[in-house]
Amino acid sequence: MGLTEExxxxxxxxxxxxxxxxxLRGIDLEVYRxxxxxxxxxxxxxxxxxVKIMLGLVEGYTGSVRIFGRDIADGDTAYKRRIGYVPxxxxxxxxxxxxxxxxxxxxxxxxxRNEADAKAERLMGLLNLExxxxxxxxxxxxxxxxxxxxxxxxxxxxxxxxxxxxLSGLDANSVMVVKEIFASLAAQGKTIFYxxxxxxxxxxxxxxxxxxxxxxxVADGTFAELQEQSREGSLxxxxxxxxxxxxxxxxxxxxxxxxxxxATHE
Amino acid sequence: MNDFRVLKLLDRLRGVFKRAGVDYEMLRSIxxxxxxxxGRRTPTVLGTQKSGxxxxxxxLRVQWIYLLLGLMLILFVVPxxxxxxxxxxxxxxxxxxxxxxxISDFSSVMLDLRDKNILFSKPVDRRTLNMAKSLHVLIxxxxxxxxxxxxxLVVALFKQGVLFFLIYAVEILLMDGFILxxxxxxxxxxxxxxxxxxxxxxxxxxxxxxSIGIAVGYQLVPRLFNMTDLTGSFQPVWWQYFIAPAxxxxxxxxxxxxxRGTEFTVLAVLAVIIPLILxxxxxxxxxxxxxSLQKLAEQxxxxxxxxxxxxxxxxxxxxxxxxAMFFRFTWAMMRNERDFKLKVYPTVGLSLVLPFIFIFNQVxxxxxxxxTESKAHLFIYLSALLLLTVVQMLRYSASYKGAWxxxxxxLPETAPVYRGMLKAALLRLMxxxxxxxxxxxxxxxxxxxLPDLAAVMLALPLFALICFRVLPPALPFSEKYEAAKxxxxxxxxxxxxxxxxxxxxxxxxxxLISPGVYIYLVxxxxxxxxxxxxxxxxxxxxxxxxxxxxA
Numbered sequence: 001m002g003l004t005e006e007x008x009x010x011x012x013x014x015x016x017x018x019x020x021x022x023x024l025r026g027i028d029l030e031v032y033r034x035x036x037x038x039x040x041x042x043x044x045x046x047x048x049x050x051v052k053i054m055l056g057l058v059e060g061y062t063g064s065v066r067i068f069g070r071d072i073a074d075g076d077t078a079y080k081r082r083i084g085y086v087p088x089x090x091x092x093x094x095x096x097x098x099x100x101x102x103x104x105x106x107x108x109x110x111x112x113r114n115e116a117d118a119k120a121e122r123l124m125g126l127l128n129l130e131x132x133x134x135x136x137x138x139x140x141x142x143x144x145x146x147x148x149x150x151x152x153x154x155x156x157x158x159x160x161x162x163x164x165x166x167l168s169g170l171d172a173n174s175v176m177v178v179k180e181i182f183a184s185l186a187a188q189g190k191t192i193f194y195x196x197x198x199x200x201x202x203x204x205x206x207x208x209x210x211x212x213x214x215x216x217x218v219a220d221g222t223f224a225e226l227q228e229q230s231r232e233g234s235l236x237x238x239x240x241x242x243x244x245x246x247x248x249x250x251x252x253x254x255x256x257x258x259x260x261x262x263a264t265h266e
Numbered sequence: 267m268n269d270f271r272v273l274k275l276l277d278r279l280r281g282v283f284k285r286a287g288v289d290y291e292m293l294r295s296i297x298x299x300x301x302x303x304x305g306r307r308t309p310t311v312l313g314t315q316k317s318g319x320x321x322x323x324x325x326l327r328v329q330w331i332y333l334l335l336g337l338m339l340i341l342f343v344v345p346x347x348x349x350x351x352x353x354x355x356x357x358x359x360x361x362x363x364x365x366x367x368x369i370s371d372f373s374s375v376m377l378d379l380r381d382k383n384i385l386f387s388k389p390v391d392r393r394t395l396n397m398a399k400s401l402h403v404l405i406x407x408x409x410x411x412x413x414x415x416x417x418x419l420v421v422a423l424f425k426q427g428v429l430f431f432l433i434y435a436v437e438i439l440l441m442d443g444f445i446l447x448x449x450x451x452x453x454x455x456x457x458x459x460x461x462x463x464x465x466x467x468x469x470x471x472x473x474x475x476x477s478i479g480i481a482v483g484y485q486l487v488p489r490l491f492n493m494t495d496l497t498g499s500f501q502p503v504w505w506q507y508f509i510a511p512a513x514x515x516x517x518x519x520x521x522x523x524x525x526r527g528t529e530f531t532v533l534a535v536l537a538v539i540i541p542l543i544l545x546x547x548x549x550x551x552x553x554x555x556x557x558s559l560q561k562l563a564e565q566x567x568x569x570x571x572x573x574x575x576x577x578x579x580x581x582x583x584x585x586x587x588x589x590a591m592f593f594r595f596t597w598a599m600m601r602n603e604r605d606f607k608l609k610v611y612p613t614v615g616l617s618l619v620l621p622f623i624f625i626f627n628q629v630x631x632x633x634x635x636x637x638t639e640s641k642a643h644l645f646i647y648l649s650a651l652l653l654l655t656v657v658q659m660l661r662y663s664a665s666y667k668g669a670w671x672x673x674x675x676x677l678p679e680t681a682p683v684y685r686g687m688l689k690a691a692l693l694r695l696m697x698x699x700x701x702x703x704x705x706x707x708x709x710x711x712x713x714x715x716l717p718d719l720a721a722v723m724l725a726l727p728l729f730a731l732i733c734f735r736v737l738p739p740a741l742p743f744s745e746k747y748e749a750a751k752x753x754x755x756x757x758x759x760x761x762x763x764x765x766x767x768x769x770x771x772x773x774x775x776x777x778l779i780s781p782g783v784y785i786y787l788v789x790x791x792x793x794x795x796x797x798x799x800x801x802x803x804x805x806x807x808x809x810x811x812x813x814x815x816x817a
Contacts, residue, residue, distance in 0.1 A: 055387045059557075080389035091383045093299065095306040100299070107295045108388040136306075 006069055007032055008160060008191050009054065014063035016049055016215075023049045024061070025215035031193065033159075036186045038206030039195040040235075042243050046215045047195040048088055051162045055085055067160070081110055084153035086146075088164035094137040098124060098148050101137060102155060109156035116155060123151045127174065142169035150178065154185075161185070163194035167201060179205050203235040213243045270301050272405050289394045296385070296398040297405075304406070332413040335363065339418040343434075344425060349523045350530070353515035357441065360414055361511060365445050366479060367410060368403075369472045376403060376453065382556070396552050400446075407442045430522050437514050440541045444510065447544040450555060457558040470607050474615035513537035576690075583689055588677070592686030592742070596660070599743055600694055605664045610656055610695070617652035618699060621645040625710075641777060643707050643715045646722055647770040649699060650729050654762050656691050657733040661740035669744035680741070681802035687742045688730050696726055717783040718773070724790040725769055731797055736762055 009031040016024040023046045031037060041047050052058040054065055056072060065072050067079050093101055099117065102124075106116025124133045127147045132140065137148060146169045153161060161182075167175050182192050182205060196202050202209060203223055211219040211226075219226055219242050223235065232238045240246060273294060283290045342356040376399075385395055415438055423431040456465045516533030519525045576597040580590035600606060624645040663669075677683070704719045736758050776782035 057382065057386050077389045077391050080387065083387075085387045087383050087387075091380050093303055093380065093384065095303050096299065100302065104295055104299045105384075105388070108292065108385070108390055110389065113295075 005032055007066075008068060009193070010066040010069075011050075011054075012064050014050070014053070014061060014065065016046070016053065016058070016061040023215055024053075026063070027212070027215075027217060029210070029217065029220075031191055033189045033191055034186050034207075036182060036192045036205055036207045037194070038202035038209045039193060039212070040197075040199070040202055040209065040239065041195075041212040042245075045212045047212065048164060050212075051085075051164060051193070051195070055083065055162065056080065081156070082159040084156070084158040084161045086149045086153045086161075086163045086166050092137060092145065092149065092152070094140075094145075097136050098129070098133050098140075101148065102152055105152045106155050111156055120151060120155060123155070124148075127151070127177070143171060143174065146170055147174070154181075158190070160191045160193065163192065165196055166194055167196070167198070175201075199235040199239060209235070211239065211242055218242050270298065272301070272409075273298060276401075283397070286397075287393055288397050289391065292390055292394050293398050293401070296390075296395070297402060300398070300402045301405075332363070332410065333417070335359075336414045336417045339415065340421045343418045343422040343430075346426075347523065349518035350512075350515050350525075353518045354509075354511045356418070357437075357511035357514040360411070360438075361441065361445065362479060363414060364407065364411055364442070365449065366472060366475060368407065368445060368449055369469060376450070392553075403446060404442065407446060408439075411438055411442055426522065430518065433517050433521060437517065437537065440537065441514060443545050444541040447541070447548040450548055451544070451551070454551065454555055454558060466604060470611050474611050478615040478619050507533065507536070510540075513540065579693060580686070583693070584682075584686060586682060588682035589686040589689075592683045593690045594686075596687045596690035596742055597694055599663070600660075600690065603663060603665075603743070606659060606662070609659050609662075610652075613652055613655040614695065614699060617649045618703065620648040620651065621703060622706075624648065640711070641774060643711045643718060644722075644770050644774055644777075646700075646703055646707055646719070647725070647766060647773075649703050650696070650722075650726055650766055651763070652699060653691070653696055653726065653730045653733050654759060654766075656695055657688070657730060658737055658759075660687060660691060660742050661745045663743035663745070666744055666746045669741060672741050672744065683741060684734065684739070685798070685802050688727075688734060692727055692730055696730070700726065717787065718777070721773060721783055721787050721790060724787065724794060725773070728790065728794050728797060729766060729769065731801055732765055733762055735801060736765075 007030040009029065011027055011029040014024050014027040014029075015022070027046075027050065039047055039050070049058060053061050054067060054072065056077065068082065070076070070079060072079060093104075096104070099120070102120035103113055103117045106120065107113055111119075121130070121133055124130055124147075127150075129144060129147060132144060137145060140148070146166075150166060153163070167178060170178065179201075182194075186192055186207065206223065208222055209219070209226055210217060219229065219238070221229070226235070226238050227233070230238045230241050232241055240248070276294070276297070280290050283293060339356055339359065342352045345352055381399070415434075419431065419434060419438075422434055453465065456468060513533050513536040516530045517537055520530045520534050576594045580593040580597075584590035584593050600610075625642045672683075700723065704723075707715060707719065773783075773786060776786035
């Protein structure tokens, strides 16, 4: 990553508050082509909010967000054509069949109907869902829905992927396939920005890890760099240390103590 | 996915949309998806109808009832004079029907939260999206209104001439816009003031009103013609300026009837101006509406009254801990489960009005004997039909998968589950309805019917038990709603209605002898005690088996 290269995403001084509390307190961030970014932090740290702001789903922030060099607040939604998104909660129109849904999403991204259909069918087949392609999504299992969401986010071959817990519900084999897909896409120069709570996965596939806590970036670097900074072994330990969470043994101990309290049941 | 006729019609306006800065291709595919999804939704109005068939098509599958009502509307466009009165009534009926249907059946579409995440994250500009959303609701509204007004429109053309027809047609469109905007603004207001849960509750209440409205309307509309003679002259009063149907009626009076009063002119102008102003406001407020929608996603604080009241009742009425536990569980589920309320509340409304429909003639007659001798109050038995629906619906839940809990807890027998469930249903839904109904009946028939009402009250738990035994047994909230379509309960339903009629008949026979009601009361009490014991034996036996959890 040379310094001459233009960042794909560039955020500066991003503040956001919902009615009662501050969610983001001055995020500054530059992301370049080919990076796989693991965006981690405790629940409520502001991860999803950051992603939603970049997608234009949340308004009312202060600061500037530039994607592909253009400020997203300028009202032109064309930049979304080069973005794919997997939301945290599997939200989709599940009374449609996968064929109908994926074709529709493809069209929204400006693809031709036939092209979207053909491509989606092949991708579904590759993820072992060819039989389910004409079934309603409502009848799918969690993992199948997740696969549909993943396909819908990549169908139009975007340059940036925003993924919120992209591997949830997938079996071990599918996880391997999807991880490999991410790696190949990054090698092609695409940018992947994803958040997850599963530290092992983040540790293995991210080329850069950003940890936010309380609306601030508290760590930013490769896994090796973070290890060096905090002198901890695993990302889980680093996470605990940086978010100031060291009482897990006490809490667990107390939890078990409460379970044993009171009269014994028959 | 079908290619809808409406869309082909819209294709002709492609140029207009393009000029307005709308991405037509995008608009078209959004609408197509939306219409397809509508076709797969079961309408909640008259939701008890067969809903098995999978026809994709218009959002309206209950159209026949609107057509029927539309035929009745013809009567209003036939008279040649007094347009103010006839057209006011006509527009009042149409507006009532359209508004309630819009709210109960189409709210889910207007308030669809998924739209935001799915559509906003795509490169679709706001203008196209808002246009698609408004058009979607408008297509629905117009098709609904056309079904309702088509018969009277055609008759009006031949009977009243072209001018009348044109005013009528234009006003229908204005009225649709008016209703759409008023509803949206109402939602906006509720969302600003209350939380999302409240809005969903209000939608439920509207559904009750709708089913009452249809049931009562069936009875009342024909009678209306006997009671009011349509020749009475119309006197404008100040408050009529606030009644929307009066605005819409005024243009007929002015342009067709030839009245020249200032009042009529003002009203006629209002009919045009107000919808246009509202439409403009709506477009301005659209972004605010979208933002407020987010509130629906927030979990409103669940009410706090769930604790003490049911706990007290469960301790009073239940024999053992397990039974009390399931009493509280059923109570809480009935209170919170949205789908349960959606399916059952319309029946609550229907059960409330059904007895009144049957006694209508009696009460209105001037014969004094009604108030001293009539046995018409026994029609109160009809309100027990609610139990039929409730006992049938208690087995379903949107979160039916949670039923694994029955298998994993150490539950020696299922009798307490069912007992607790039935008691909760009786107390939470049946009793309030019955008390309300009794109060009105007492007012209509006098205190002499008190013993009869007491007997009916004892008959209710017995009937609940009979419903439970006749319908196939199932653990509460353990089956999927879709399963409701496959299992037709119509045979059992008919059997149960006959049993209920039999119970009412028996009651009637007892009333023929002078202390009969009291004998009936004692018998009922004894049978109740015996039946509840017999149905749920203390230990063992077949009912102790946990039925297989069907999906």
